Structures are given as structure tokens and as C-alpha cells.
Amino acid sequence: MKNKTRHLLGISGGKDSAALAIYMRDKYPQLEMEYYCCDTGKELDETYQLIENLNSYLGKPIKQLIAKDAIGSDQDPFDHFFKMYRGYLPSSVARWCTKKMKLEPFENFVGNDLCVSYVGIRGDEEREGYISKKANIQSIFPFRKNIWSTDVLQKAWSKKGKPILRAFYSNHAQGSRLDDYVQLINQTIETEKDLKHIVNELLNKDVPLFNRAIFTVLKEFKVPLSFEDDFPMLDNEDVIIKEGVFKILKESGVGVPAYYNKVTYKIGGEEGAYARSRSGCYFCFFQQKIEWIWLYEQHPDLFAKARTYENDQEGFTWNQHESLDDIIQPNRMKVIKSEYLKKEQKRKQAAKSNSPYLMDILDDGDDVGCTACFV
């Protein structure tokens, strides 16, 4: 009997994965999607509210995954592992939190089953995020024009894959159109950037044809979709960017997580506005300084807890080079708020002048971190 491929979608508690769950349920109800979430026990209430709203909308339970070690513990997953690591807090260079509370529970949940994992990276993002190294897990990115992960594309452009690609296009195109395709496929690839460029060129010519070409090549490689006769996303030409994500959340009634709502503040006679830009633990070390101030002013109880963790570990700071006690000094807060306001003003100007270069360097940090926590 043929192995059944599982279709999994992780809800991080952020806007993009929530919108993806809604999108997939509405557009591809024929896919038997399994939704899951890895709770650390340290999310904001707004995140738990979003998950509850999604639960009702999806009409299916969102399975809570907990690492084996923490099952039956009388503490929440974070505090359980914090104790296990003898009081060492996680940081960007010792990131046991993501490994123990997100990646391991996910890989245990999948086991050896063939699985397609749907990831909510948007069409206006450049990152790819966490890709499992396990051969039985394949990632798909439905919000991007290119739904395939880099490892899959590298297989298609391998010595074994390229002749199949050429043969596929020879069977589906003729004349100068075929010449163009073959010329693109034959181009020398030295870097990931070269591959990305060629893939974009092929996608710009015909998205469904490109997807069918990759799907055909994959039959020669043992990846989860190679065991399937068809895949409904092959004809998908949607590209969902940030505005589209907000639209999906609002129109579905699930709503945008409340921490994205901008709160205004006054600084030097001007008005700025801040919010939190991502889901994740309230003390996450990937936060920007302005987000710490947001936490201090909007959730003082959580800020106090983060500060207690920090003060209990000698020499540790959640933020590089600056303690939470330092950040909330009145003068320091003024500087952070003022710098953030200036950055936002520049960002708005860059958006008006349509400068992708400036937008890039002034990005609001939405994409810092990894897909396991912040999509």
C-alpha cells in the first residue's frame, strides 16, 4: 500500500502562519491539513487569543505539541527546560529554546512519516527560514510565487535533474519559446543567487508550467511529493504580501493579533507609534529595543518577569550589551523612542519614493528570527 503523505501547518501565533492556515483551509479544503502549535508557556495573551479564534475558524483542533521531556512536568515548557539547563537562559548564540520547544516536538510529531510542511513566508520576504534536514519532510511556501524550497530546486538543477527538466519543457513548448526555456535551464549556476535568478525567469514566463516541471523532476528523487500523483498547488499563481495577510485575517473574522495594533507615544513634541512586530515569548532576545519599551509600558507585569529572569542570572542580558534596568532609564527610553520615530519617518519616506534599497535597510525587523517562532 502506498504511504500516505501528511500535510502539516504550524501555527506560531504570528500573523503570517495564521493567515496561511485560513488561506489553505479556504482554497484547498481537499488537503487533509493537520494544524499544530508548540506552546512555550511564555506567549502573550494576545497570541493565545489568536489561536483560540483560529481553532473556531478552522473547525479542527490545533494540536499542542510538547517536547517529550516536558510532558507531565508541573512547570510550563520554558521553565521546565530552563531548570533542566541549570538556570541558563537562551540567547541567539545558545538557542536551546527553539530546539527543545519547537523543532524537536515537531520532528517527533512527524516521526518517519512522509510529510509536506506548509510555511507562511510571504511573497515580499527574502528569507527561507528553518528547513528540516530530514528527508521525509518537505517544505512548501504557498504565499510565494516560488513555492519550492532551495534544496528541492538544487535537486532539479543537479546532473540527474537537468535532463528531465529539459525533456519536460521540450514536451510542453515549441520554437523560440522552447529555445528560451532550454537556454535558461542550461545557464551555469555558481551561487544560490544564480539559481534564484533563473527560477524567477522561468516563473515569470509560466508559473503552472514551472511547477509541473519541478513536480515531474521530483519523481526521480525520494521527497514526499514524489510519492503523490498530483498536487493541487501546482496551478497556484497567488502571491500574498503583508497587506494580503492582514486582509485575510480581517475578512475571515479571525482578526489581527492585538499586539500589532500601534500605540501612540509623545516624544519631543512629536507623536510616534510603537507595537510588537512578532509573536513568540514575551522575553524573546530577538526583540528590538522599542519592543522592550512597548512591553514595559503595555505589559509591565511581563516586563517585570523578564527582568527577574535576567537579574537571576549573573552577567546575562536579554538584549546584547544592555540590561533591562538600563533600557528603562527615563533618558534611555527617550533616546530609543526618538530614534525609532526617526527611523519610522524615513521608512515612510522610502515607501513613498518606492526605494526598495532604503526599505531594506530600514525594515521594521519583521523578519528577524526563524520560521519556527515568528511566521
Ligand code: SF4
Ligand atoms: S520566541 Fe524567542 S525565546 Fe521564545 S522560543 Fe523562540 S527564539 Fe526562543
